[in-house]
Amino acid sequence: MEIKTVSCKREGFEIEELYKMWKDGKIIFNTEYQRSEVWLKPKKQKLIDSILRKYDINKIFFRITKDQIYECLDGQQRLRSIFNFMDGNFPTSNKYTPEIGEILFTDLPEKFKWAIRSYRIDAVAILWADDEVTSDIFLRLQEGVPLNSAERLNAMRGEARNLIAKELSQINFLKICGIKEHRFSHRHLCAQMLLLEVHKVSETQFIDCKYRNLQLMYEKYKNRQVPNRAVSDLKKALNYLEKSLGEKYSRFINKKGDIIAIYLLTSYLLKHYSMLNHEKEYKKFIIDFLKNVRNINTKNTKETQSNKYYYTYKMESRTSADSAASMKKRFEILIKKFLEFCPTIKKKDNQRIFDEYQQLVIYERADGICQNCNKKIILDDSEFDHIISHSKGGHTTIENGQLLCIKCNRRKSNK
Structure with missing residues (x-):
């Protein structure tokens, strides 16, 4: 031996x-x-x-x-x-x-x-x-x-590490955002984003972006290529952020937890919604949202109650921001707030069903009251219908959505 x-x-x-x-x-x-x-x-x-x-x-x-x-x-x-x-x-x-x-x-x-x-x-x-x-x-x-996680990952070798070090971490958005390249911080962010894309985290499943899972990804793609779909989606999301925010406002994103959460939102929207020509709206939403979060006084009870979503986002960012639970919570808040901010945004496909995030916004907008019989209903007993029917050209947007109880929706559609 x-x-x-x-x-x-x-x-x-x-x-x-x-x-x-x-x-x-x-x-x-x-x-x-x-x-x-x-x-x-x-x-x-x-x-x-x-x-x-x-x-x-x-x-x-x-x-x-x-x-x-x-x-x-x-x-x-x-x-x-x-x-x-x-x-x-x-x-x-x-x-x-x-x-x-x-x-x-x-x-x-x-x-x-x-x-x-x-x-x-x-x-x-x-x-x-x-x-x-x-x-x-x-x-x-x-x-x-x-050594921090980024340094340990950087010392590994293989296809994933080289892709991140030589290509993904060189994407311009990372160079102009508010996160300084210190001790391979940009490479670490790219590794987390790539892990999320590889695991197709754009629906309801999330994964911890901690060192162990990143290490496993590096080992898995040591001698084989990372899926092209994941790489392409990552690049599209970062390039869209650069196009929307520009150099001036990209610097406004200066916390790692915010970059990951906003990246998740961007990636999801690009996959499921028609984001073309919505860059200005998206910039305004991102900047306004982060300002609202930063202005929250977590010690003021009245303020935290009136701004519960911003408060929750801020608190989730402070503790284990790279855990699956924290990312899911912050993503859900971001998608809800964005759909409220931009209710006319259209889905890419022709499906007639409102997704879970649209449903939540429509439900809260109606205060849980059926918009036909005015009865209070719980979310699980709610149905969501087009104001202008899909068959007549109505789009599956929040603006064209209404909350109905099961009975009223069945009567409306003669089911």
């Missing part, structure tokens, strides 16, 4: 040698393995102080490619900070190194320049590992350092 191993070598490099290798293009930084935000100046200055004081710093990990290029897997921020300092991009710190104050590298006394150039950094170089092995090594290097 054999255990698969990787070949690696342990080396020590003086900073001057590493700097020259970088200048010569022999060291490259792969952003796929940069897990945190770019260091701010104080953190960089503290690292330079550690080097000047001859403190030990953690080893660097490289992968050596077949072209003999050193690809940095772990330690990118440390190397970038050192190289930037030597390029004169920031000075030392009076706070961390008060003995010399704020001085650029070129202005340092020679003995301190030499202290930096000759400082030795330990490194491990992995020889010609493929992407999957490299990702596994990267994840193990981060053990003990909390």
